[in-house]
Amino acid sequence: MKKSMKKLVCMMLTVVLVFSLAGCGKSSASGKVLNLYVWTEYVPDAVIAAFEKESGIKVNISTFSSNEDMLAKVKSESEGAFDIVQPSDYMVKQLIEQDMLQKIDQTKLTNLSNIGTQYLNPKYDPGNVYSIPYQGGVAAIAVNTAKIKDTITSYDDLFNPKYSNTLVVLDDYRAVIGMTARSMGLSMNETDSTTLGKIQTKLLTLKNNVKLYDSDSPKSALISGDCNLAFCWNAEIALAMEENPDIKIVFPKEGAYTFMDNWCVTKGAKNYDAAMEFINYMLTPEAAKMVMEEFPYLNPNTVAVSQMSADYSSNPAKNVPAEVLNKGEYLDNLSTSVLEKYDQMWTELKK
CATH class of the missing domain: 3.40.190.10 (Periplasmic binding protein-like II)
Structure with missing residues (x-):
């Protein structure tokens, strides 16, 4: 009788464990993956974790220290090995000319209006066909x-x-x-x-x-x-x-x-829809504020900047003055x- 009860208890625990694991973490349930190649010390872990929790998409991150390193690495890998890359202004143009990017579907970027118009339509990518500004x-x-x-x-x-x-x-x-x-x-x-x-x-x-x-x-x-x-x-x-x-x-x-660094989607990206979802998430004021709090660069998300404290908005080392940028x-x-x-x-x- 005790053995039977033990077997029954074990079976019940096993069923509970299976259902618990099935409900833990949307990333496990969805099976979706996103591969990022970004600048070192530039995208907070907390932002990635928040996106993973909200979207159920598992994010893999690799980092680089220069645009040239990034270009060489992407060229050396098979097409689409990275879904999203993070080139600076001039490198966006080079990637476009080398046919290494695919167009951004702006209809999926419902948060794009948070970016100040002064940061859109840049010379290196008129109309932001291939790039969305991140930080500069x-x-x-x-x-x-x-x-x-x-x-x-x-x-x-x-x-x-x-x-x-x-x-x-x-x-x-x-x-x-x-x-x-x-x-x-x-x-x-x-x-x-x-x-x-x-x-x-x-x-x-x-x-x-x-x-x-x-x-x-x-x-x-x-x-x-x-x-x-x-x-x-x-x-x-x-x-x-x-x-x-x-x-x-x-x-x-x-x-x-x-400089201005950007989000771009590589040609042959295997997870295009997930890439659009991630970029749209990064355009939210909440995500942009988390970014600025850890890595305080000039941020083109003017809605988020308006919500920051004076420690950021009035600090020229963080929020670079317009006259410095213009010069x-x-x-x-x-x-x-x-x-x-x-x-x-x-x-x-x-x-």
Whole structure:
């Protein structure tokens, strides 16, 4: 009798367990998957978890540290290996030209109206046919004022030999070469060979000043005190400032490197509808606010920005002022031959 009762109890527990597992987590029930390839430290885990809970879609994330790394990886994988990628402005144009993206179905983006009109219809993708803006900002200068007593005002100041072994800079050749060009009063998108030669000459004078190349978390070197000057993303500086009030942000007088990162769907994406659902979710004020609270970049979701506290909206390191953006310059998609020259310059700098 006891054995029979034990068997009955076991059977009942098994049935309960099966039904419990069936009801746990919509992602298990739906079987839907979404593969993202995004910038490092840019999309909060909490936002992904909230989307998974609401949608029942399992999200797999891979990360990159530069647009060029992303391009190379996507090319090396089979078509559609990633559903969504997160290229910057100029890289969107390059991906379009290489037929690596598919069109966005804006009829599925019921939250697109949350994006300010000033951020739509960009030069690199008129009509936002292939891209939806995510976050942007500038590559600015960070100064530890407790260690650096000079008044820093420009990109050009970073080349001063007195700052030997002091800088952390982005591990990004378009950014660093572009910054060098701006320091000379030139465009970040120079193509003339003679002009590029002059830029390279100055670029190489930066070599001894650079202690660390880091695009993933340059704030770490600032916070630890390993580096007292930086050329990096504005949000990284903002987060460093919260840890150390002696760190200040400087928007270069020459005009800053300006960027906007985007959501794009790859050609051959295996989960197109899930991709549209995810992008639409990221356009909600709730998701955008969660993003800004953890990674405080310029956010084009004007509805969400209006709901943020003064800590974000009145902080120029987080919410970059319009005048800084207007004075800045975006990168262009350059020809392969010119990019090869840029790559050679970068290789020479890092030797």
